[in-house]
Amino acid sequence: MSRAGNRPTASIDTNLFITVSGPPGCGATTLCSQLADAVGCPYISGGDVFRELADDRGLTLTQLSAKAQESADLDHALDKRLRNIAEEWGASNKPCILESRLAGWLAGSRADLRIRLDAPDEVRKQRVSDREETVAEMQVREVGEAHRYDAYYEIDVDNREFYDLHLNTARWDKRGVFEIVRTAIEQHDPAGDEGAFDTPDVSV
Numbered sequence: 161m162s163r164a165g166n167r168p169t170a171s172i173d174t175n176l177f178i179t180v181s182g183p184p185g186c187g188a189t190t191l192c193s194q195l196a197d198a199v200g201c202p203y204i205s206g207g208d209v210f211r212e213l214a215d216d217r218g219l220t221l222t223q224l225s226a227k228a229q230e231s232a233d234l235d236h237a238l239d240k241r242l243r244n245i246a247e248e249w250g251a252s253n254k255p256c257i258l259e260s261r262l263a264g265w266l267a268g269s270r271a272d273l274r275i276r277l278d279a280p281d282e283v284r285k286q287r288v289s290d291r292e293e294t295v296a297e298m299q300v301r302e303v304g305e306a307h308r309y310d311a312y313y314e315i316d317v318d319n320r321e322f323y324d325l326h327l328n329t330a331r332w333d334k335r336g337v338f339e340i341v342r343t344a345i346e347q348h349d350p351a352g353d354e355g356a357f358d359t360p361d362v363s364v
Contacts, residue, residue, distance in 0.1 A: 179263035182277035185284030206260025
């Protein structure tokens with residue numbers, strides 16, 4: 161699912177395929193919406209894809225998360241869809257924002273810029289307090305997902321080593337986070353880019 165909104169005053173001229181990852185409440189949705197508006201490109205959210213899967217089955221997020229812990233089928237369906245998106249946009253030479261906890265892993269070398277966002281637990285809890293999913297349900301889902309990613313793909317979702325940019329979004333306001341990432345995108349020079357950290361291809 162792609163999102164679009166009103167273009168902000170600041171625009172970004174780029175053709176980079178960018179992934180954004182992080183735990184619930186990290187600020188990924190806000191940043192991705194800003195970036196997609198500024199670049200004028202699609203924003204595909206793994207959370208939205210998961211919600212679509214829940215809606216298709218007539219389930220809540222919590223119910224679908226519980227079913228995902230019982231069977232690998234749902235996780236693989238989601239990850240395959242995201243991998244296909246990464247393959248499509250990675251080969252297109254067109255800008256796109258892909259956001260999910262595994263976006264950086266699934267895109268691997270196909271991504272031009274891999275970003276990881278985070279914030280202290282109490283900040284993240286406050287940010288998600290008005291969502292459909294309760295804080296307790298979010299925490300259970302977060303732990304369950306981390307366990308499944310390790311079991312399925314031997315991925316430590318907290319591994320930050322291969323990201324090009326890692327930000328604690330509690331240190332800046334929404335505009336500040338956007339401006340930092342905007343600068344990183346605009347200052348990227350393919351001719352001077354000596355390469356991303358290696359990421360093993362994930363088999364889904």
